[in-house]
Amino acid sequence: MIKSIRPETVNIEAIKYAAIQTVDISLLRLDKIHPVISGNKWFKLKEYLKLAIEGNKKGIITFGGTWSNHIVATACATRSAGLSSIGIIRGEEPATFSQTLQDAQAFGMDLRFLNRAAFREASKAPDTFLPETNDWMVVPEGGKGESGVAGASSILDLVPDLDMYTHICCAVGTGTMLAGLTNAARPWQKLIGISSLKGEDGLTAAVSAMLKPGAARFSIFFDYHFGGYAKHPPALVDYMNQFFRQTRIPTDIVYTSKLLFGIEQLLHSGYFPENSKVLVIHSGGLQGNRSLKAGELIF
Template structure:
């Protein structure tokens, strides 16, 4: 089966834990980073996990075209395009916003991977029901892999965490909410899940996650933080970029400025403020997305 051929190209053995014991003036006793980014150079991090059951469903559907949604810097679009190319599937990406004169590196990557890109004005993009009904022969995946199949796949991430029940906290960046919903559903009752929203004022996120989790008591384990977006989705400043460089120089941990950089900054800030104890057992999920750094000018980062 084609999906097994793709799995053979993914480096599951590279998903390891990296221990972080210090950063700057901070000393931490037990912080582990799950290096999901090392799974594949493009289908990295949480992307494969969110897509895997959609691909299984696609092959059972009898449809021939795999379509999804995303923005100009979407890791989901990049990963979908690459995965479809490796399996010989025709992929179509419906992209939010007018067609630009110059493509972002993400759009260039998707196009080079054979994805047909259809750019839509933002108002038209919002009416996804009309778009989906207009292409009944396509197999549709929601933006960011949002949905029950995406959550089911994200929950599988726990399978790569040795002694998963030893952790007090799990910290990860949040976009669509799919990954944090899967992690939350599969977590142990004593664990607290800290989701760092990378979007500005995305206060509908909790309701969207609750819809996916469908387990009100579980939601008590979740805390969403909205103060670390650095201006909004894919926004950045010199402070964030300098922080990412400092993390790399001290721990050889590469971060991206859209997702993991903001989430790791939040984690260090919470420890520095005493909101998280440095003695807590903390698991940080590196959700990949390093391709997003390709949009930065050469020399911006030291990695």
């Protein structure tokens, strides 16, 4: 359907954190699968795309912010699949579009802006705001939903020797990827989520509601958000640059940087038993780094 997606190009890289050698850390580089439909976004979209094509829909309507990885990935994926796309964007229309919105528009996405209150209502009841919904596939923000979870479950199909891992770790926004991974993991494996959200824990219940009977166990940590969703204080940017110097692996300001920082802190605290083998999912999203000023990142 989208021939430019080439999962065989994904690789798994070992990471060595300084002075921590009793735990093996491997990073699944989903950021390498496509220059635009990067990381977990492809997996959360692919089942929706399949349903849209099978249902003879005109295209996909979805939701997101001005720097949304999901918005630009949807725009690119739908165009590649021969479908149209409508993006409902959170906030008033800006005088100058972000690079993300410019890219989405270049891929043919029809961008429509709603203030935050209207955006929340439209997300809950799209039929009220969007008369086209009967002819279109509506995809929740971030690819959340049953089809998104099903697609995310296939991420682990890319992992050779999956059985050898004791822990599987990922960043958490909507919880869709964590739910998919937990459904697909072996019963003895422990799933670890690092939340990018600040506030009370609503994610644990949300993820639990998306799980199949007999799914593996999971935990979510909420201490490594650096101030909240998309917040990126200088300490986080410094960490991203430091991590790149050590590993030559780029991270993003919303998810993977906080994930890898959180994993490092858990290692230092002795959370993982000795000789654990930990698989960490790099979920892409690097395009969002373009919201930073030139020169803040060294990659």
